[in-house]
Amino acid sequence: MKGYKKYFGKKILWFVLTLIVAVILNFILPRLMPSDPVASITAKVAEGVTDAAAVQAIYERYAEEFGINKSLFEQFFIFVGNALRGNLGTSFSQYPRTVNNIIATALPWSLALQFPAIIVGWFLGNILGAVAAYVRKGWDKVVLPIAIFINNIPAFGLAVILLVIFAVNLKIAPVSGGYSFDMIPNFSWPFIKSVISHYQLPFWSQVLITIGGQAIGMRSMSIYELNADYVKYSRFLGIKDGKIVGYVFRNAMLPQITGLALSIGTMLSGGLVAEIIFSYPGLGTVLYSAVTSADYPLISATTLIITIMVLLVTLFLDVIYGFIDPRVKAAQFDA
Amino acid sequence: MGKAMLEVKNLKTKYVTRFHEDVYSVDGVSLVIEEGRSLGVAGESGCGKSTLALSMMGYYFPPLHYMSGDILIDGNNISGLAPDTVRKTILGSEIAYIPQAAMNALNPTAKIIRFVEDVIHAHDPKKTKAEIREMAEERFAILGLPKMVLDKHAVELSGGMKQRTVIAISTILSPKVLIADEPSSALDVTSQKIVIKLMRELMEKGYIRSMMFITHELPLLYNVTDDIAVMYAGQLVEVGTAKEMVFDPIHPYSHGLMGSILVPEEGTRGTNLTAIPGTPPNLKRPPAGCRFAERCKYAKPECFFAAPPEKKFEGHRMYRCIFGVDELRDIYKKEAEQQ
Amino acid sequence: MKNTLKNIFHSPRFVVGFIIFVALLLTMIFYPIFNPGDPLERIGVGTFAKPGTYFSMYDATSAKTETFRLADAEENRINALLTGDARTRMIDWMSRHGDDVAGLDPADTGALMEAWGRYYEDVRLSGMTNADRVYFRRLNNSIVNSATAEELLVMEEDPETGDYAQKGTISLTDYVNTKDVANVKTLPLGTDNFGRDTLRELVSAAGVSLRVGLIAGIVATLIGLSLGLLAGYLGGVADDIIMFITNIFTVIPSFVLLILISYSISQEARGASLVAVVIGFTGWTWTCRSVRSQVISLRNRDHVNLSKLSGHSMVRIVLTDILPYIASYVVMAFILQVSAGILSEAQLSMLGLGPKTTETPTLGLMMNWAMLYSAHTNGSWWAYFPVILTITLISFSLNLMNTGLDQVFNPTLRD
DSSP states (O other): HHHHHHHHHHHHHHHHHHHHHHHHHOOOHHTOOOHHHHHHHHHHHHHTOHHHHHHHHHHHHHHHHHHTTSOHHHHHHHHHHHHHHTTOOOOOOTTSSBBBHHHHHHHHHHHHHHHHHHHHHHHHHEEEEEEEHOOOOOIIHHHHHHHHHHSOOOOHHHHHHHHIIIIIIIIOSSSSSSOOOTOEEEEHHHHHHHHHHHHHHHHHHHHHHHHHHHHHHHHHHHHHHTTTTHHHHHHHOOOOOOHHHHHHHHHHHHHHHHHHHHHTTTTTHHHHHHHHHTTOOHHHHHHHHHHTTTTTTHHHHHHHHHHHHHHHHHHHHHHHHHHOOOHHHHHHHHH | OOEEEEEEEEEEEEEETSSSSSEEEEEEEEEETTTTOEEEEOOOOOHHHHHHHHTTOOOOOEEEEEEEEEEEEETEEESSHHHHHHIIIIIITTTTEESOOGOOOSSSBBBHHHHHHHHHHHOOOOOOHHHHHHHHHHHHHHHHHOOOGGGGBBBGSSSHHHHHHHHHHTTTTSEEEEEEETTTTTOOOHHHHHHHHHHHHHHTTTOOSSSEEEEEEEHHHHHHSSSSEEEEEEEEEEEEHHHHHHHHSSSHHHHHHHHHHHOOOOOGHHHGGGGGSSOOOOTTOOOOOOGGGGGOTTTGGGGSSSSOOOOEEEETTEEEEOOOOHHHHHHHHHHHHHH | OHHHHHTTTHHHHHHHHHHHHHHHHHHHHHHHHHHSOOOOOOOSSSSSSEEEEOOOOHHHSSEEEOOOOOTTTHHHHHHHHHOHHHHHHHHHHHTTTOOTTTTTTTHHHHHHHHHHHOOSSSSSOOEEEEEHHHHHHHHHHHHHHHHHHHEEEEEOOTTTTOEEEEEEETHHHHHHEESSSSSEETTTBBTTTBBHHHHHHHHHHHHHHHHHHHHHHHHHHHHHHHHHHHHHOOOOOHHHHHHHHHHHHSSSOOOHHHHHHHHOOOGGGHHHHHHHHHHHHSSSSHHHHHHHHHHHHHHHHHHHHHHHHHTTHHHHHIIIIIIIHHHHHHHHHHHHHHHHHHHHHHHHHHOOOOTTTTTOOHHHHHHHHHHHHHTTTTHHHHHHHHHHHHHHHOOOHHHHHOOOOOOOOGGGOOO
């Protein structure tokens, strides 16, 4: 299969090129910010030290450790070299914690929150959208405008509204955090219970947001397919409506499955702001604190993780589609 | 005179737009196609010719609605049948359809053979897959399609192959009437000729027993159909054999259209029906008088008030105009002399 | 053209969206005329003053009074005193005290007062802190006072001697017409965490956010449109290069890029317009992709080929033979870009990466301030809810207009 080899070769080459551009952007952009985070660490450590020379010495030691006294060019290659060995550097704001450590703590929280929420929201949304496309009457006049309105509530707005209703007023869910603040993470029953109760609001707010987008997408996709020429043709050949609906939903589902994969890819960036609202201990909150404390090793690493995840999902989709979608197969014949 | 395969009597249908307006796009059409003959329907875009094709199937779903009239296939009236009966016993097996957009007529994600199975099972659930495959291979071979096409997806086929596949599937149940709606508008001229040849062959071999073409390209009709009907604003304005319609058009509209074909210098103009100045009337509110009056250079004041009836002449021919046949022939003759 | 406009205004969705949008726009234009002033001006010293009409107590004491004897005045006074929280605490006190409170409805003011008058004594019950005891003593005093008081004295301090002189009295039946009070301020949405007039701030913020959305939409549409036209029309190497750049920008999440670029510009340099340009710069890719694919399908149409054969310049062909055919599409894409731009600004501001905070308010900044000062947990709904509603309404109206246009220009969708 020469066509496939060429296809996948092209996709992988493209993946690598994009990755390089992404790494460069992730490295350069935060470092263009005209601020000196080392000075603030020095100030913290050297509190009470009056000797200017001593403070200067501390400053230089940190500058050496973070490598900021070297040129940006050198720093980049050190960064890439370390990153390839899986070392993303040391955090400024949470010194002496390593970036790896911070990300490794936060990432599972984000994944455990976003992944199930997207799956649940995707299923519910698609069922709702398909039903809506098929039923049409009544739905279109009343339910659809309401659905579009709710869908236009920004994700953080929905998060705040849920928080106020269920946590502040009804007091049936905790206001913030991933677990009760007086606990230390462990595998005991009370801790797990606390995690579950803190999980509800961020989870359902993400589910609602996903449902909205998916339902409206699935509905218009299905309506588009229902009006496709092949539907009319199949009808005039006497094929049963039930069977035609089967074709339609199968065809409408294909882009939705791509949509699911893409939203899994972008789930980390999609949930950032909602995590901040709920002070959920995930990447969003990490990024927020990194931004507020000019901690660019942490900013670079967080955004890099998010980007790599999207890149991987995109590559994965291209590979899968190369195998399953006849349309891509057909394109290989043409090439 | 052969046996009538398709007979349509005073058919009226409408479709409803998104803004809930009625468009009377087929407004009292009567026509007959006899066994072994082909009828071409020509008209400008928006004249209702595609809607006519759909209306004759006897199977209506929004936005298209049946209003009145009869459709007889081989003598059996299908216009009063329940939709599900029409679907099971008429569509595909008695009357079949080739859509305008053959390129997109096939489900992109199913293999051709699956679609053929679905079509046949809709009419005869007992047929086994092996029988269906055998039947399909035979029919595809007649149309010059290789066997492997059956196991491909529509997107893997070239334009010409898709077109043939659609013809093969539409005719697989050997319908008595085949209606093709601009079957070749998306193809180049050579492919168009091949498609038409294929359809004629199918009729000669007895797989279909009569057919109707719908097109806006007149030269195409002149070469291939036995009869030609000209449609204007939801109604037929003239019907006759292809030869009569080309050399002796009576209605001022058909005369305007056909006249231009026969003048080679103006050949490029003649391929397009919009060569007559003006635009057709809005079918949401059809005019009370003759629908062509506004664009007719011979129109008299009464043309705008009284709708002309269908008039028969020379046995089988029909036209719709208040002028007499000889009156019109004289006018055309004088015009030709003046030039 | 006229017919197209007529069709557009036949679409109920477009019309509803258009009306909402115009109403918002008119509010942004005309409200500042009725309530002029700097939207960032701090009029309150405290934070989160409740929505309502405020009048100066000082001025009220010198305003002309009328005497009214209103039957429900005393009841209202006590009801205002006894909040829901105070009522439950009173019942809690009595049950701790060992009194029979079964069947006592907290909402029944008369029965509650009667029981309280019978049982209350100034003691510290078991399980109560001293602060609790003080709380109940104060509560009881105000209840007793409100029942027995006749009038308040208004005293004035002599600046030289420090002596107090009686200036007047306020009796329980004195009423002042708000029109007679020199200083009255109506704050329909109260004040925010900085003591600013929330409504005035909101109207101004909505205007700025809309401007941010418009600039972002224009930038994104211009970049996307020109790159898409170039890639689609030229094809070949130009297409490859443009598509490579587009693919990179598509795959790196635009929000991440937005975070990185905004971060690299320092807070002081980040004006609302600059943030808008950055948002537009990261959001053009899908416009580019779709314009490109439309241009490719138009490129070989007869009328374009005719123009090419006639030797028309590329600019002319693009302007007269291609642009008019994709214009409706570009307009729809632009509307969506505006809506996305407003949302992006809000999200950036929530991350603390929005426009600088000292110049103009934006919807995102207002949201960020409200969250930083815990408006959502302390019940100050007026500081965040109207902001969410405004963002939702703007994007709702834009989306409605967009789907309305889609109905008109893409009849296949038929919904």
